[in-house]
Amino acid sequence: MKKSYIFPIIISFFCVYLWSVISSEEPVIRGDGNEYYLMTESFLNHGSPELLNQDILSAKAKSERDSFTIPYIDNKTISGYYESRDGKEYSYHFFSYSLTVLPFKLISEAFGLNDVKSFYLANVFFLVMAVSVIALGKNSFSIKISLMLMAIFGPGVFYVDWTHPEVLTYSLLFMGVSFYFSGGRRIFYLLFALASFQNPPVILFSSSILFIDLLRAYKDKKYATTFQSIAITGASLIPSVFYLYHYGSPNLIAREGFSDIANISFERVFGLFFSPASGLIIYNSALLLAFIICITLAVICRKNLTYNMAMIFGILIAVCAGATTHNWNSGMDNIIRYAVWIYPLICMFIISVSARYCVHISLFNAIVFVLSTSFVTNLNYVYFNSLSQFIIDKMPRLLAVDYETFCENTAHQDGYIEFNGINSYPCLALDSSNNVRVIYTNMPSFRRFISQESNYSYNDRLNEIVDEQLQKDEFSYIYLPKNVMKRTRYSWNGSDLPSLVGRSNHSGEMLSNGIEGFVTYGPYIKLQPGKYQATIEYTCNGSSDCGYWDIVAGSDGVLHKGSIINASQGKITSKFELLDGQQDKPVEIRTNYNNLDSKLVIKRISIKILD
Known part of the structure; x- marks a missing residue:
């Protein structure tokens, strides 16, 4: 030729x-x-x-x-x-x-x-x-x-x-x-x-x-x-x-x-x-x-x-x-x-x-x-791709990422620093087993976070490593070994979640607004394969059920579904499992209001990591 x-x-x-x-x-x-x-x-x-x-x-x-x-x-x-x-x-x-x-x-x-x-x-x-x-x-x-x-x-x-x-x-x-x-x-x-x-x-x-x-x-x-x-x-x-x-x-x-x-x-x-x-x-x-x-x-x-x-x-x-x-x-x-x-x-x-x-x-x-x-998969600019996640799992010190990209990838939010302020919350990168491996913070921000945060567990080595790697007021990266600090659950106030028919109040709750539809949906979180437990804390005041809840994993559809029963201090718990291949599926826990004779208030939604 x-x-x-x-x-x-x-x-x-x-x-x-x-x-x-x-x-x-x-x-x-x-x-x-x-x-x-x-x-x-x-x-x-x-x-x-x-x-x-x-x-x-x-x-x-x-x-x-x-x-x-x-x-x-x-x-x-x-x-x-x-x-x-x-x-x-x-x-x-x-x-x-x-x-x-x-x-x-x-x-x-x-x-x-x-x-x-x-x-x-x-x-x-x-x-x-x-x-x-x-x-x-x-x-x-x-x-x-x-x-x-x-x-x-x-x-x-x-x-x-x-x-x-x-x-x-x-x-x-x-x-x-x-x-x-x-x-x-x-x-x-x-x-x-x-x-x-x-x-x-x-x-x-x-x-x-x-x-x-x-x-x-x-x-x-x-x-x-x-x-x-x-x-x-x-x-x-x-x-x-x-x-x-x-x-x-x-x-x-x-x-x-x-x-x-x-x-x-x-x-x-x-x-x-x-x-x-x-x-x-x-x-x-x-x-x-x-x-x-x-x-x-x-x-x-x-x-x-x-x-x-x-x-x-x-x-x-x-x-x-x-x-x-x-x-x-x-x-x-x-x-x-x-x-x-x-x-x-x-x-x-x-x-x-x-x-x-x-x-x-x-x-x-x-x-x-x-x-x-x-x-290379999971190509979303506010999530770590599979290559970055592999490095976080195996060699976190090689994660050559500027702090803006790092924080937006860990928070899954565009403009995270601009909207929240870097002093308000440390940025934490987790490996595939939910171990915290990299943190971007300064000492005041980190201490405040540790005193207030309940979604993580950690041992005594954490303070030693932080004191060794972090100067008091300077922002920098902290690199942690496995099993020093681990995420145990995710939680959101009702008002933190998107809504189609709800209105938020000053207590961080999301209230039904007299219209049928989703009071809360999201948070579109991507989770590693494993077992989890979802919890919905709510109140439902009326003569009968307020509606229904479900757990959705992206295009894979509904994993679990149930009724939101009448209760003054209601709590719904449901275990679910994500299999291999579902880590790229954004998970939603939705609450749907369909009884106009009742009033639904979503206080808090959380996901507990079971393994």
Whole structure:
């Protein structure tokens, strides 16, 4: 078979895979997708990214027609939009991605497709275009096949069903890398400038290379091409000019406090690469290993040293710039979103240093990627995935996770620190046997927790370990051996649980409100396989039963069910068991009110661990 035949075969299989993904997915607006969706709707209605009332009304009509939800659409102030100096409303995310989706929105309208899938179609087009541009480029066969495999078996494919610009940025960067190696310097700078419209830190990487180009141009007295590259790179300032004109600030995200240099930390920078909870290492560990080896080779061999060092520096400052964000552990698909646009930069560096072995590296990366998708499960950004849980079980000191991600994964709550305050509660990671293995806290918070908490048992070794590892007022991680501290139960006040027909009181209870339905449901907790006992404390005042209770394990349905009988100090207990394979099923204990002649009060619900 001729080598040229390989490219269309790869692209065909890639298209089939991507189409299967977007065909099987229920249309959902994820992340900041409400802004991108509304901006596309604005462009469709009046050719401008400005948000008008007609855009909100038409978006609502389409969401009802196609059965999808637009977050914050009913809020008085829509999240992500701010009033400009001339009284107009624009999103604090730039509109270039929404503009590129517009043709696909027109296609969706013409063929009667679900409106959200216009974003999916656009993302598929961007990825296929990137792989096709690489295949049709002027690079050698080895570089072409390497870039194609790296792009296909990389984090960008996870975001094809997101209403988000990660795939666009990913595709533009891979096309830019292809032109870099084929000598198309100006196109390389243009594509990186376009990518920076949505993810500004990538321009720091291309600017690092541009700086070396400028030094060489000065040395060789050949300025024309370099000055053109500088002008092209300057296009990256277009979003800043837009926001400066409308808001008097070049960066609306920073102005509103969602980005700050103080947020940069070693844990974030290191974690983007090596965090088992959200980093590149989850699926692209082979490529990261090659990256580390190539850094060493670049220093030792010194071939093309200036450009290779510029790439390393560019990757580092781009990661640091991304780490300034306020919400680091934002919604993600498999790995953190910021890693999506760092990945192509790493690929570029590896090929630059090791072009001779890039095919081997890309093949090894593809194999490891496919294997990892089979083994890494429980992919939810507020839960530890199976890889992280394995590390907590076996080697907790290797859990390289920043404290925001750690606390949100242990509390299973987005924005846990922001809403609760880090001083209010230590963050505890449990192994598969409910032993506490890692704690993030300081001494005052920990002492307060121990004095008040009844859901854990512990022995005398705990105080010794805490005194040894924890400074008084400084927050840090504590690592515990097994059987020192163990969770024995979970408990929630009635008012802590979601409700459809209830109202909470100051005593922490949830009261029926004279309407039939679920007074409480949730808490959607994921438990390890084992035996448990659920307890519902309540009062039911009336002539007969107030309703029923049940225990539900996700899609597996009802495990147990019973009546809520008339009682002034009622207590219902029910044992249940979760089997292997049910640890990813969110458990609910629901209370349903269906007797309008009675009054139901849910005081407390708890789950006791029996083994």
